[in-house]
Amino acid sequence: MSDLSRFLPLSNRPKHDESAVTNTWNAELADVLGALTAALAPLPDTAWAGDSRRPGWSVHDVVAHLAWRLSTARGERWRTSARSLAEQGFSAAAAELAIARRTAASVDASPAALVMDLTRLRDAAAAGSGGDAVQTGIGALAEAVIAAVDVAASLDVPIAVPERASGAVALRRALEAPTEIKAVTRGCTLAATDADWSFGHGPVLQGTAAEILLFLYGRSDTAPRPAPKA
Known part of the structure; x- marks a missing residue:
């Protein structure tokens, strides 16, 4: 191994030459998002309403939060998180869930719309885009990987993670x-x-x-x- x-x-x-080390994980992120969207696209809306492995979160919440996390610039994420933290009595878990639920309840976050959003983010990552197009650091990859693993376990669907x-x-x-x-x-x-x-x-x-x-x-x-x- x-x-x-x-x-x-x-x-x-x-210590050794770390010139090959990078904080950009475009290829891996594109692969994870591709596998996730392929699994989500054919599912009925009732599956999205089901419980995820994260206590209190639905599958819809998990996917909506992922799309928000990957498509929102760091400064805006920080401001939104800080505002939600204050609103939720400084409970980090409650603040994160509140963001997820607000995103999932928005008019442009239906299951079909979220699949389209993740497909766009996958394409941006595959093209090597970063910045405002899609967040591609290890933190973003971590969000995508655990979302894919969570959805796979919650819905008993295969999702391949590199x-x-x-x-x-x-x-x-x-x-x-x-x-x-x-x-x-x-x-x-x-x-x-x-x-x-x-x-x-x-x-x-x-x-x-x-x-x-x-x-x-x-x-x-x-x-x-x-x-x-x-």
Whole structure:
């Protein structure tokens, strides 16, 4: 398995030429959005109304928030988030859900419109566009990957996420996860059983890439399991 840390600039690994390291993930983002839109397009509106793996969020909320996140410039995202945070009594979770629900309830955020929006964002990412066209950093990729994994698990539909994308996002999330999740993964190696990536040091905890991501993002209580002894 490949060690995903070699793809990212991390302070705890040996120093070497990092000229190939980039904060732009256009190709991976385009692939994730393409797979997500292909899965969403044929679904009836009733499927979008179903619960996602994120407590209190519908599938529609998840997709609407993703479209808002990818298409909104950083400054405007910050202002909207700060306003929502104040309105929701400074609960970050409630503020994020409020943004998602407002977006999903808008006149141009029907399921069909959101598929069109994500298709446009996919095309912009594939063309190498950034800035106002589509956000393409690792944060944007993380939003797209967990949304795709969440939708796939919630609706039991296959959505292929590239290995490099799932591994990079899992590594990023493991580094910044809440304390209760870090308590499970600290001092261990996380390894995907269906993708060629692993990271960390210590006893191996394994699961599919989707299982690991759902746990790291609090979408599942099922932690990666110890690898079988040889």
